[in-house]
Every structure is written in structure tokens, then in C-alpha cells.
Amino acid sequence: MIMDTGYLIIAGVAALISAFVRNRMMATMKKLSQIGLSSGLSGQEVAERMLGDFNIHDVRITSTRGTLTDHYNPLNKSVNLSEWVYSPASIAAAAVSAHEVGHAVQHATSHPLLKFRSAIVPVLKFASPVAPYVIMAGLGLGMLQLAWAGVALFGISTLFAVITLPVEFDASKRALAWLEEKGITRGEETALAKKGLFWAAMTYVVAALTSLAYLLYFVSLIQGRD
DSSP: OOOHHHHHHHHHHHHHHHHHHHHHHHHHHHHTTTBTTTTOHHHHHHHHHHHHHHTOSOOEEEEEEESOOOOOETTTTTTEHHHHHHOOOOOOHHHHHHHHHHHHHHHHHTHHHHHHHTTTTHHHHHHHHHHHHHHHHHTTTTTTHHHHHHHHHHHHHHHOOOOOOOOHHHHHHHHHHHHHTTTTSHHHHHHHHHHHHHHHHEEEEEEHHHHHHHHHHHHHHHHTOO
């Protein structure tokens, strides 16, 4: 019911752009992972030093399997670094580890958007998988109020994706400022670290724009039934 030409166009364009951005990000990070850091600090050491400089002593640093599986977990206060970030002393490792600690700093300082994003996660887990089915049911049964309810549920996913953008940009800004101020990255290294974090951030931008495009599509689809 939903998968008409408009839906397929959005899905196709989103997939192409997403693949392009992710490939650029992966290629950039791979290149930066092969460039040694002049300060000689590993990703783990960068994270430890940044946490210490921000007087954060209740956050664990762990090594996690996979590539680009790096993340900060606010529930157990842990900075989780992938294997290619945890031990190597590369520009990519420094940039990624500092970025994740940036989220820890946000958490410690009660960053409002991070708090709000965390608060809607339980609702998101329910709303995200059921929203398309609610919209389909509403359209199929001619119950537009039900369809609009599905749009509202989908809107939570879009809101989460949009809120994520300033949170991610802020974490990168904190990371880059600290890396340069403390001399962890020097000269061109800082510019390269910024480039890597830029392409990482673009994956979130694509996700937000894709979610917004689907939301507008669903709204126009229901309005066409009025």
C-alpha cells in the first residue's frame, strides 16, 4: 500500500547517497588509520587523558569487536572503542576516541539535547518498528486518523535523527578543540582528524534527511486521501 513510485524513489536515492557517504567515510578513516600520530598516544590513552582533563573518573574504557563500532554508553558510563581505535596510535584512533569521550563530557555536564535524546529512546524502540504498519493499516482500512497516528509514531524516529545531529557535531567540536589544545594532534594532523569526523557526521546527516523525506512522503500520501 505504501510502496508506490514515490516511496521507491526515496528509498533508491537514500540508498545511493548513504552508500556514497559511507564509502567516503570508510575510505577516509582507513587512510587516517594508516597515518601515525606524532604524539604517539593510542586511542585508549587519548580517551584516558581526555577523561582526566575533564575530571571524569567514573567512565570505563573498553575494547569492542568490529569496525566503527565505537560508541559511548550512557547507561553504564563506558567509552567503547573498536579494535582499530583502542590500541593504534593513529590520527583516526585519536579523532574517534576523543569524539566518543566528547559524548561522555556531554553526559557529565548534562547536555540538554543528549538528555532529551536518551529520554525518548524507550519510546523510539516501540514507535520505530510499528509506525509503517500503523500507517499501512490506516490507509488500507480508510481510517485516516489511524494513519495519522502512525505518522506521529514515525515522527519520533525523525525527531531522534534530527536531534542526533547537534549532539554529534558538538561531540566532534569538543574533541577537535581538546586534541589541538593539548597538542595531541599537531598542525595538519588536526585538519585530517577534522576531515575524518566530518565524514562520520555526514552519515548522521543522511540518516536524518532520509527520515525527514519519508515523513513528508507519508504526510503527503495521507493528505492525498482526504
